[in-house]
Structure formats: structure tokens, C-alpha cells
Amino acid sequence: MYLADETWPELGDYFENESLALVPLGSTEQHGPHLPEGTDHLIAEGFAREVAERTGYLCTPTINIGVSPHHRQFHGTMWADAPVFRDYVESITRNLAYHGIDRVIYVNAHGGNIEHLREVGRRLRDEEVLYAIEWMWNDSIPDLVDDLFEQNGPHGGPKETAMIQHLRPELVREDRLEDARDGGIASVDAAETEKFGARTFYDAADNTGNGVLGDQTDATAEKGEQMFEAATEQLVKLCDWLDAQDFQDLMPEEHV
Template identity: 40%
Template sequence: MELTRESWTDADAADANLAVLPVGSTEQHGPHAPLGTDVLTAEAVAEAGADRYDDPVVVAPAVPVGIAEEHRRFAGTLWTSESTFRAYVRDVVGSLASHGWDRVIVVNGHGGNIAALKEVTARIVRHDDAYAVPFTWFDEVGEHTSEMGHAGPLETSLLRHTDPESVHEDRLEAAAADGADRWGEWQGRVNLAVDSDEFTDNGVVGDPRESSAELGEELLAKSADALCDLLDAVRDRDPGPRIDG
């Protein structure tokens, strides 16, 4: 059940305690993919997992702005502080829980959100009347996870399957030519770069020419299946005692 498409009376009648909250980012994804890539992919995975799950699952509206200041020099990128982001996610999870949807999986589409989501979901479990866990879709696609870059073959493929009109396929050659092979500038295990424009001219990491709608279909199936497995675990989990306050 997608909340944005339902009336409050239908929401009130929903026999569910499970919810998914897509979170993403509005940030550059090279010349070929939309600024909303991380939102669109998180929504696609959240909706696919909810659709194929046996029990009712509430799909919350996506959080569209995340921790993305590393892309600040590329036009259109929006960002918020980690503290604001964590507080916002916690508030939304609390809102869901207030209606009885108190088992929440935060379906993430942006690497920059990962650390903050790990922290805030742990805080929710310890202190709030809800149980929440983070789920980053591109970490749940098996052997393809190692191919994740930025606006590279994985994200581009998923969009070519779920939202093909959003991808400028005629720009894939240019995107690959001016992109980078890997994220960052490294000395040993230390990344010397703070912002993405230090190592990629157009914001791309990886080769989006290796993308395809067929690969995107596979990625969606793998990530949605993994999300269903996690829904099972969250549904049956006893989170234990909470800390007051």
C-alpha cells in the first residue's frame, strides 16, 4: 500500500505492521542519468519488494534529499547535514509507528546515507517504540555489488529497466569518456579526495555503457527478493528491551 495514493480511511483500515521507507538523494549522476537517480531506484526496489511480499506492507513517501555535499560542485545537487537527515528519518519512522506500522525497513539508494542510517536505526531500536533497520539495495545484488560505482552500470541499468525515459542513452559514450575508474584518490587505504569533482570530470564512476535493461531487471529481482527476506526477519524479530528516553 503506497501511502501517497491512498486515503486516510484506507490507511486506517490497513492490516499491517510492516513498512518500507525509501530514502535517496538529489545529486548529480553524470550527463546521462537524472539527479533523482537514488530516489527513483530506492522507490523501485521498495515498491517491488512490497508488491511481492505475502503480507501487507506500507510504502512510505521517499525522502528525496540526503547526505550529498560531496557532489556540491555539480549543478542541481542538494544536501543536508547528517544530524538533520538522521532527525528527519527518525521523525518519519516515528510517524509510521504511531499508526501501528512499527517495523520499518529504510530502503536506501545512496552510499552517502549509509553511516547515518546505521546510527539512526540503532537509536530508534534502543530508544523509540519502533524497530527499524537499513537496507541498501546495491549491497544486495550478489556478485554485481562489486560493480557499483556512481552513475555506472548498476544504477544506469536499474533505471533503464524501471524508468527508461529518464536515461539519456545518447550520452553514454561521453559519460564513460569523462568518468573515473574508481571512487576517490587514494594513498594506501586513505582517500585524499573530499568531493567527487576532484577525481571525475563529469561525476561518473564506472562505465555506464555496460548497462542494460536486462541487467536492470536482474538487479531489481535480486534486491526485491533480498528485501522480502529481510521483511520476514523484521516481522519475526524480538528487538529486546529499550532504553527509556
């Protein structure tokens, strides 16, 4: 069920019987010369809408702009400052709690959002408002991603390229895959910006001239479909597990 397509009486029926919602989040940021700036939010929405369709759980509209200042040197990147992003996500999650939702899965496809979504989840849990957790698609299938690609990226690499080839093939600039590979770098290790246990880089531009890593020519729509199906299965299982939990068991333990 997609919230924005429903009427308020229809949603009332959902809230009477269910208490779980999926909130897709991504970014609007550079993904190299071959992928659209909407890559992350397109992937997040793809997963959330598919799982909502398969399970009947509620999917909210997508949060399209995330914490992306580290991509700001590239044209068109948009970002929210981290405190603003956290407050915004917390606010809309409290909207859901007001209507009766007491457990939320942040269906995330942007690494820059992870720590902030976990912080929002902690805030809401500490206040016993609801239980919210962050889910990142590639983290749910790490072995498959490693098996499919010799060097998966991370940013704008073959795993994201393959996913967009599957979900929105018309948006992939197939004639620029070699340019993406040759103008970027293979990995963060190859950039040599980690020194003696410290990360010396702050921005993507510190590592790569065209904004991406990995070998984009290793991507195919078939690999994207394989990852999409495997990760979707994981998210369905997470939804069913979370829905089955007693709410009080999800709340903080008492002080010892």
C-alpha cells in the same frame, strides 16, 4: 499498499493487523551527463513500491533528498546537512511508531545516507521506540553485480545506469554513455586519491571531472531487470523475516 494513496480509515485497517513499513530514501544529485539527478530516489522508490505491491506491506512516500554535499560542485545537486537529515528521518519514523508501526526498513539507494540511517535506527532502538534497519539494494546482490559488470562504478556507473534503463528508460541519455565513460574514471583506485590507508578525497569532484565512475557502456536494461528482480526477492525475504520476529527479540540486550 502505498500510504499516500489510501484513506485514513483504510490505513487504520492496516495498522490493526500489520506493524511493518517500508520507507524509500535516495538523493537528488548529479549522476553524470547521462543519468537524471533523481537516479537514487527513483531506484529506491522502485524497489519499495514493487515489494509493497507483492507483499501487501506498507510503503511510505519517498525521501528524495539525502546527504549529498560531496556532489555539490555539480549543477542542481541538493542535499540536507547530516544532522538535519538524521533528525528529519527520525521524526517521520516516530510518526509511524505513533500509528502502531514497530519495525521499519529504510529502502535506501544512496551510499551517503547509509551511516546516518544506521545511526537513526540505533537511536530508536536504544529508546525501544521501534526497530529500524537500512537496506541497500546492491549490497543485497553483490555477487550478481560483480558478475554482470567488469567495473561497476560505483557512482553513476553501469549498475545504476542499467537500473534506470530498466525502471525509467526515457530518462537515460543513451547518446552520452561514451561521454560518461571517457570523461569519468574507472574506479576510485584509478584516481589515486587513497594514500597509505587514508582517503584524501572529500568530494566527487576530487576524483572525477564529470562526476561518475566505471564503464557506462556496459549497461543494458536487461541487466537492470536481472538486478531488480534479484534484489526485490532479497527485500521480500527481509520483510518476511522481520515481520516474523518477536518485537522484544529485536530490542537491546540487558546489561550484563
